Amino acid sequence: MRRVPLSLSIKLPLVLSVVVSVVAATIGVAMLDRDRQRLREELNGRAVLLARTVAAIAPEPVLRGDPWALFKSLRQSVRGPESAREKALISAMVLDPQGRVLAHLEPAAFPIGLPVMRPDSPEWPRLQAELAARVPDVFEGDGFVEGVAPVQASGYTVGLARVRLSTGELDQQTAAAATTVLLLSVGMAVIGIILGAAWSIRTLRPLRLLSRSMYDLGRGIFRPLQVSRRDEIGQLAISFNEMAAEIEDKRRLQSEVAANEKVLALGRIAAGVAHEVNNPLAGMLNCLSTLRAEKNDPALVARYLPLIESGLRKIEALVKDLLIELRVEDAREIVDSGCLEDVRDLVNAEIDPRLIEFVWDNRLGADDLFNGPKMQQILLNLLRNAVQAMPDGGRLLCRLRRDGSTLVFEVEDTGHGIAKHDLSRIFDPFFTSRPAGTGLGLWIVLRLAQSLGGSVEVDSAPGRGTKFRVRIPQEQPRVPQPA
Amino acid sequence: MIFSMLRFALIFAAALSSLAQAASAADGPIRFGLTAAVVRENLNLYERWADYLGRKVGRPVEFVQRRTYREAIELLRTGEHDFSWVCSFPYAKYRDEKFFGLMAVPVFEGKPLYRAYLIVHKDSPIRTFEELQGRVFAYSEPDSNTGYAVPRQMLFDAGKNPDRFFRQTFFTYSHTETIEAVAERVADGASVDSYVWEYLARREPRLTANTRIISRSKDYGFPPLVYRSGIDEALRQRMTDALLGMDQDSEGRALLDELVLDRFSAASPSLFDGVSLNLERR
Secondary structure, three states, X not given: OOHHHHHHHHHHHHHHHHXXXXXXXXXXXXXXXXXXXXXXXXXXXXXXXXXXXXXXXXXXXXXXXXXXXXXXXXXXXXXXXXXXXXXXXXXXXXXXXXXXXXXXXXOOOOOOOOEOOOOOOOOHXXXXXXXXXXXXXXXXXXXXXXXXXXXXXXXXXXXXXXXXEEOHHHHHHHHXXXXXXXXXHHHHHHHHXXXXXXXXHHXXXXXXXXHHHHHHHHXXXXXOOOOOOOOHHHHHHHHHHHHHHHHHXXXXXXXXXXXXXXXXXXXXXXXXXXXXXXXXXXXXHHHHHHHXXXXXXXXXXXXXXXXXXXXXXXXXXXXXXXXXXXXXXXXXXXXXXXXXXXXXXXXXXXXXXXXXXXXXXXXXXXXXXXXXXXXXXXXXXXXXXXXXXXXXXEEEEEEEEEEOXXXXXXXXXXXXXXXXXXXXXXOOOXXXXXXXOXXXXXXXHHHHHHHOOOEEEEEEEOOOEEEEEEEEEOEOOOOOOOO | OHHHHHHHHHHHHHHHHHHHHHHHHHHOOEEEEEOOOOOOOOHHHHHHHHHHHHHHHOOOEEEEEOOOHHHHHHHHHHOOOOEEEOOHHHHHHHHHHOOEEEEEEEEEOOEOXXXXXXXXXXXXXXXXXXXXXXXXXXXXXXXXXXXXXXXXXXXXXOOOOOOOOOOEEEEOOOHHHHHHHHHOOOOOEEEEEHHHHHHHHHHOHHHHOOEEEEEEOOOEEOOOEEEEOOOOXXXXXXXXXXXXXXXXXXXXXXXXXXXXXXEEEOOOHHHHHHHHHHHOOO
């Protein structure tokens, strides 16, 4: 619950900064590439221009065979005044059509009259291509560009001007620009982190409040959220408040309904009790008034006393059942299935073994714990019902087992079964198909099972018998609290 | 009558105007040719020297730079120049034609003599003239003594063919530029006027510092100052006096000092007989 906003408040600025810096870096690299291309073209242009300048002044001294004048012209064209000097210049020369030096900026290394390089030089093929050039051109090499221009006089090529410029400056400028882009990207990332952090704090605070309020709402505490914004999050808070208010209303309504139902159920039970008591009561009062009128008729006494006793017994049974329900309702005793042996003994004593075959199949272990008094009452009621459903005998099966963390209690008989239209009513209080029944037995079973968090299923067909299955969650052993 | 008077007046006027023209020609600047024999880079010095000489001779003097000795000599012959400072080689070559005469010889380091310096770059491994075989050699110009005739004579005397000895040669038409060509290593070696080299070594050592002298030739008569033969005798005398007397006044001495010369002296044409020996074209 706390980890989600924490990680979001980091993720959000991180993602933002990554996106921002990636965008900045991408744009930077694209611009860098364009810039480098432009600088490269500019450098190429400068190289060709210098070569053309040299080629333009070369013909006269070349034709005159004046290497000194040619050297001075070359020096003048490429060195020139200090301000206009080409800083990237590596070398400049004028060659004759055979590749021999007519003038070179470094005469010591490249003496006039000698070939500028040997045929085994790696640059030889390029030199041949350059010597074949009929128009000014640029040749690119490793770390330099070479501008060449043929020296032409009267339409004849009498030599080649060759100027080599370094791309070092270019590389330096690119490196400097790359550094700028990198710094910019890092700066953007930092700004992205700061903005993202601020943004996420601003965005996540109401979300966190909302989350806490939702958590509280789940526990029945409703605090309306402060609505301080008009955006989606503000809308969310408004919606939450509305929803929470509705939930709160519904909950209140539900508790009111439940209270009403309790009162109603109580009323129904009271009415049932009154009705159940009233029936025998009327008979008994009738008997009493007849006996009072015919005091001296012993035959009447002999006839009426059993009737009165029967009525009183019925009332006694009703009261006993109600008392059982009240007594067991608050029971808390957690035990294992050993306590159910009492129930078996009780039922064994009540049945005629010649008529009814009672099978007891207990597969629960010592760790399968449950609420003992409640379960005893449930099982007793079900078993008694089953016995009464088999007045002509049959087979009674009680099986206790565990299914995962659920305890399953099954009571199966081979009695007359329950009519289909009665199935939906058998758990209603005071519903009974037997004249002597109180109609409270199954009602008590259902109430107790529900109070244990369990359920009751019934599977019955008339003439074939009935099977009740009670499922309750297994109880955890009570660990004694240290004193 | 009126016509004859008018005609006379016209003739008189014409005569007057031509007289005026003659006078203005005579009063015009004296053209003094300069050549590769001297260092031509210090223009300011020559302006002040021209001014000095102009005051001494009573007429403005103008130094005119000429690219070649032949040019300077020919302009003496045509009369365009009245004086010239030429190389000893063209002097020896043309002196018999008598269209110019010897006026003065500079005295350099105590003597009216100079020599050829064989130079290479200071970092060059070359130690002797013979080692320059197959290399690039810079000449001053075909009419130069120390810049052309002397090294070729030396090669010839050593039994070499001066036309085949070097891989390549070229002319710079200036001793200063010859020194520069060696300093820049365009030429592997060169022969230069010892006066120009020494002048630069004292005034502008930037170039000479990069060169090394591997050989000195024998002495020759210093490039002389000559006059045109048809020149006014008085003017020639005034110019000669002005030059020879330069070491007599402080201004002249200062100029001589800047020229790295002791003084100017009168000399006999026989001073250049040694140069004449080089006239035999090798």
